Structures are given as structure tokens and as C-alpha cells.
Amino acid sequence: MNLQASWVIATKEFKIFRRKRTIIYGTILFPLLLAILFPLVIIYAGGKSTGGIPPAALPPLMNAFSFFFVIAAGILPNAIATYAIVGEKVEKSLEPLLATPTTEVEVLLGKGIAAFIPPMVATWVGASIYMVLMDRVTFSKLSYLYYPNWTIGIILLVLAPLAAILSIEISVLASSRVSDVRAANTIGGLMFIPFMIIYLASEIGVIDLNNSNLLIISGAFLIADVALSYFSVATFHREEILTKWK
Amino acid sequence: MIDTENLTRKFGDLTAVENLTLHVDDGEVFGFLGPNGAGKTTTVRMLCCLISKTSGVARVANYEVGNEADSLKIRKIIGLVPDNVGIYDNLTAYENLDFYGKLYKCTKSQRKENLKRFLVMLGLWEKKDVMAGTFSKGMKQKLAIARALIHDPEILFMDEPTANLDPESAKTVREFIVQLKREKKTIFLNTHNLDEAQRICDRIGILNTKLRAFGTPEELEQSVGPRKTTIQLEQINDAILNSLGKLSLGNISRDENKLTVELANPYKENPLVIRAIVEAGANVQTVSVSSSSLEDAYLRLARERE
Numbered sequence: 001m002n003l004q005a006s007w008v009i010a011t012k013e014f015k016i017f018r019r020k021r022t023i024i025y026g027t028i029l030f031p032l033l034l035a036i037l038f039p040l041v042i043i044y045a046g047g048k049s050t051g052g053i054p055p056a057a058l059p060p061l062m063n064a065f066s067f068f069f070v071i072a073a074g075i076l077p078n079a080i081a082t083y084a085i086v087g088e089k090v091e092k093s094l095e096p097l098l099a100t101p102t103t104e105v106e107v108l109l110g111k112g113i114a115a116f117i118p119p120m121v122a123t124w125v126g127a128s129i130y131m132v133l134m135d136r137v138t139f140s141k142l143s144y145l146y147y148p149n150w151t152i153g154i155i156l157l158v159l160a161p162l163a164a165i166l167s168i169e170i171s172v173l174a175s176s177r178v179s180d181v182r183a184a185n186t187i188g189g190l191m192f193i194p195f196m197i198i199y200l201a202s203e204i205g206v207i208d209l210n211n212s213n214l215l216i217i218s219g220a221f222l223i224a225d226v227a228l229s230y231f232s233v234a235t236f237h238r239e240e241i242l243t244k245w246k
Numbered sequence: 247m248i249d250t251e252n253l254t255r256k257f258g259d260l261t262a263v264e265n266l267t268l269h270v271d272d273g274e275v276f277g278f279l280g281p282n283g284a285g286k287t288t289t290v291r292m293l294c295c296l297i298s299k300t301s302g303v304a305r306v307a308n309y310e311v312g313n314e315a316d317s318l319k320i321r322k323i324i325g326l327v328p329d330n331v332g333i334y335d336n337l338t339a340y341e342n343l344d345f346y347g348k349l350y351k352c353t354k355s356q357r358k359e360n361l362k363r364f365l366v367m368l369g370l371w372e373k374k375d376v377m378a379g380t381f382s383k384g385m386k387q388k389l390a391i392a393r394a395l396i397h398d399p400e401i402l403f404m405d406e407p408t409a410n411l412d413p414e415s416a417k418t419v420r421e422f423i424v425q426l427k428r429e430k431k432t433i434f435l436n437t438h439n440l441d442e443a444q445r446i447c448d449r450i451g452i453l454n455t456k457l458r459a460f461g462t463p464e465e466l467e468q469s470v471g472p473r474k475t476t477i478q479l480e481q482i483n484d485a486i487l488n489s490l491g492k493l494s495l496g497n498i499s500r501d502e503n504k505l506t507v508e509l510a511n512p513y514k515e516n517p518l519v520i521r522a523i524v525e526a527g528a529n530v531q532t533v534s535v536s537s538s539s540l541e542d543a544y545l546r547l548a549r550e551r552e
Contacts, residue, residue: 008348016336093332096393099294100349101321239297243257 001109005102009110010117013084017118023079027118031072031126038065039133055141062134062146063209064202066155069127071195073160074167076119078191081171082184084111089179089245098238108172108236115168120161127156154214162221167191169228176235176245247272247401247432248293253302255288262288264456265302270449273430275423277437277447279544284454286436287329290403293434295320307400322350325394327404329436331386335379339370339389342378343396350397357396364392368422384415391422402426405436420446444540458547466543473512474536475519477505480529489526493518 017023042061045053053061088094097107131147138146167188174187198217202209234240248270255263263285270276278286291297293306295317304311309320334342340361347357365371368388373381378389387407394402407423408416416439423446426433437443443450444463452459452466459466467473479486482503490498495515496508505523509515512535520530 004351005349008345012334012337012341012345015341016334019336088332091332091335092328092330093334095296095328095330096326096332096346096390097349098296099321099324099326099328100346101318102349103318242291242296 001103002106003109005106006110006113009097009102009107010113013080013111013114014118016087017080017083017114020083023083026079027076027122030076031069031122032129034065034068034072035126035130035133038062038068038130039137041065042134042137052141058138058142059146060208062138063151064199065130065134066127066152067195067199067202067209069123069130070155070159070163071192071199072126073119073123074163074191074195075189076122077115077164077167078171078188079185080118081111081115081168082175082188083181084114085172085175086178086181086184089175090181094241094245098241104236104238105233108233111172112165112168115171116161116164120164123160123164124156127152150211151209151214154211154218158218159214159221162218162225163191163195165225166221166228169225169232172232173228173235176240247274248276248304248306248434250289250293250304251302253289253292253304254300255285255292255297256300261455263292263453266453266457268451268457268460270432270434272432274448275427275433275435275446277435277443277450278453279437279440279443279450280453281438286453287405289453290326290405290434290436293320294324294326294403322397323400325397325399325402327387327390327394327402327407329405329409331390333378333381333386333389333393335377337378338375339365339378339381340374342389343393346393347396352397356398360396360398361392364395367425368392369418382415384411384418387411387415387419388422391419395426399431401432401434403434403436406438407435408437408439408442416442440540440544450540452544452547454547459543463540466547467540468510469543473509475507475509475512475516476532476534476536477507477519477523477530478532479503479505479523480531483527485526486523486528489522490519493522495519 042053042058088097098104131152135145135147170191171184171188175184178184178187198207201207207213248268251267253263253266254261266289278289280286288297292299293304293311295311299312306320307323309316311317311320334345337345343361343365344357347361352360362371365374368391370385370388370392373385378386381389391404391407394404404423408419411419420442423433423435427446435443435447447463449460449462450466451457459469461469480503482500482505490505490507496510499506507519509519516533516535520533524530
């Protein structure tokens, strides 16, 4: 495999996204919003008169908040990945691209890299701001810096990247079936559901988002990523694209 | 340069291309004519290794179509101008070409040189930093041609390059193809435009699922039937008719002082005819040749399936 070809394709996608303001704003704003919103919740929740959230309730709450960065990593690549493929469909630029001496996997990898890097960077930057602000607002109650810790490490370095890959693969599959970006986004947006189920399950006490459970969820994501990678590669096949994609 | 033998492609029950056998020489401009749905685009896609063949053999520059390892080699030495130009609207003309140059692994200096050369040749150099999305159809078509040539391919496949273009843009594209022909590029040109094919192509194939005819434009014209030479005389007499009778020509018909003679090869036989009737005492007023055109050949051959 020629990784240089994939990188050439990825840099071309970066160039295009830089000119798509809605995609840039969406990618940057969501993690940034989470980074600012959650510390504000800690400050204002519970009311000043009652002394706010009790210290013992803070760690599980902060773990649940941290999980939103997995959701961000799972949702944000959808817009870029669908545009990278459906955009090419709309512009009918896949045929000349596929006529070059690049393999389908190289093309797919290039688009995957383009859809992976900006959301992950935005998520990591947002999470870093979140950790700094959270430590600042919770230090007085906890008497120690909660972040960084293993939980956020697993979330940001294992679970979030796996979620982003899953999102990209689902977007590839969705993009092959539709011919406009909005429809592909809607289908890809269904990625939100399993993440919300996990989050809600943690909120109602069905599962605890502790390190071992996060690793189990990561394992499940990994299996799903590997399985969907086969489908994505099979879907992104020259012949399929030129004869069956509408 | 391009060889196919019984090349066939089926989509389910539909046969798009059936037993196509043809040969395109190095440096030749080959025109592929046929109605919509005749299988022209399918053929180009097979030869560019974009879709597989159902059966038969195809070779491009001695690489075998359908062989996985050869497919990449074929795609390296060909350039494709597809039916839909597929230009990136959110990239400038320069960025569009530079991207493809990088994919073909051209060096920076090669990219720079070819980019300038083709953009200048196609009159787009001044617009190199303008977003391609703002370009007219004709400009996008020219950009697609430049894109297909950025790596200096040995063979250029062009699928309807002048379709939907205004006459001026179409003329520029045609002139550019002629220029490439002078540079001895092998060009496989899918077109609906008979006049274009006649003017540019060395040989023409008429496809309607099967290859219906193959040859030079002149050969195809002749294949439709004899050409007619009409001679307007001052007066016709028996001596003139007898002199023509001795030449064993095709049908001769007379309409007052006008003679119409069917000739297989008017360029060769006209002088003989004229000499014979002049020697028989005729005063020739006008001579005109009405030939079967490529259009006649195309219409007859393309309709054969129907």
C-alpha cells in the first residue's frame, strides 16, 4: 500500500474542508462547548445555598461528562467523511480519481485520515480545556486534581479514536447508498444513538463508566471497527462505485 | 497499443459490449462512434481498468486488462477524460491539477512544468488561481483534459470531450486534440460528433454493442455504397453513351442532359469517365460528386441492431 497516495488524498480533503466553514465551525465548536458547559454545570448545579454538588458525587459525574468527548469523536467525523465521499459523488469526481494508479484502500484511507484527524484534534483540544477548567472548579471540593487520570486517558486515547473510526466506516457505508450529503449525514448521525444509550445507562446506574467497563466498551468498538472495515472496503470498490452507486 | 479480442461485458442479462475485437496503433487517433447505450463508455472503463470484463482479452500497451498487477501499470500510463468531468469545485484550477500530478507521482518540477504548459495551451493559465467551481462547462472540460495529461500519459482516453460545449469551446478542444495528434499521442476518442471524428480520427469504429464497422473515415463512407458523379452536358448523344458503356461502370442514369454515374472510387474513375465522354464529343458544363457520407455509414451501421 502506498501511504503517500493516501496522504495526498487526505491533504486535498483538508484543503477543501478549510473552505467549508460550516464543517470547520461544527468540528471546533462542539468540543469547545462541552469544555465550557460542563464546568459551568458543576459551578451552578445544586445551587449555592446547598453548597453545590457533594464532593462524593463529583467523580462519577465527571466520568459521565468525559464520555461526551467519546460522543464528540463519534459524531464529528460523520460530516467530514460523508462530504468526502458524497461530495465526490455529487461532483462526479470519483471516476477520474479511480482512474489514477491508486488502490481503493489508499483512497479510502486518505478520506479516513481526513475525516479522523480534525475531529480528533478538536476533541483532544476541547478535552484538554475541559480538564483544566474542571480541575479548577473542583479542586476546592476534592482537594486534589481529578484530571488527568486513567479514565480520561482511556476515553481520549482508546475509546474516542475507536468511536471516530466507527463513525467514518458507517459514513462510508451510508454514503454509498445516498446521493446527497444531508441524507448521508442523517444516516451517519444514527451513530449518536448507541453512545447516548451507554451514557444514559451510566446515568441510571445500569453500568458504571469505570476503567474496566470503558475497556470492555473499547473492545466492543474495536470488534465493530474491524468488522465494518471489511464492509467499507468491499463497498468502496471501483466497480461497485461506477456501476452501482447512485 | 490497444488490442481487444472478443471483449465482452455483461451487466446481468444486459450485454453492454459483445465480442469487441479491435486494434489501435501507437500514435493513432481512434474514434469510437455509437448511439447512447452502445457500450462506448463501458469499453473505455474496461480499458482503463475501472470495471472488469466478462470475457475476452484486452491489452493496453502490452499490459493485460483484468490482471491486478497490470491494472496499476495501465492506470499509470493512461489519462482519462470522463464523460462527467469531475473537477473539484472547491479547489483552484492549479490545485486540481497539482493534486493529480502528486497522485501520479510526478516530481515537483514536472508538475510545475506540465501544469503551466497545459494551462497555457488551453487558455486557462490566467485563471489558475480561480476556484474551479466558478468555471464554465467549457473551461471545466479543458481543465479535465489538462488533468488527464498532467503526467504525460502514453494513451489518452476521451469520453465525449466536446459534448455539451458551445461551438467555440468545442473548437478549442478539437484543435487541442489535433495538437496532441501531432505530438503522436495515442488517443481513444468516444464521440457522437461525426464531423469531429471525420476530421480528427485516423480510424473509426462504429459500435452498437457489437463492433459494426472499423476503418478509416473514407473506407467507412465507401462501405455504405457507391458514390455518384453527376455530369451536366450541353447535349447527350449515342456516341457519348456508348463510350461510357465500354468503361464497365456502375449504374448510369440520364435525366435530359444530365448523366449520373455510380462509381466505386470517383477519385480514380472520374478522370477516365470525363476523358471518354470528351473524346466522344461531349461538352462538359459541370461535374459534381455526391458521396455517401460518414453520417450515412453511421446511421446505417448503428441501426443494424434495431
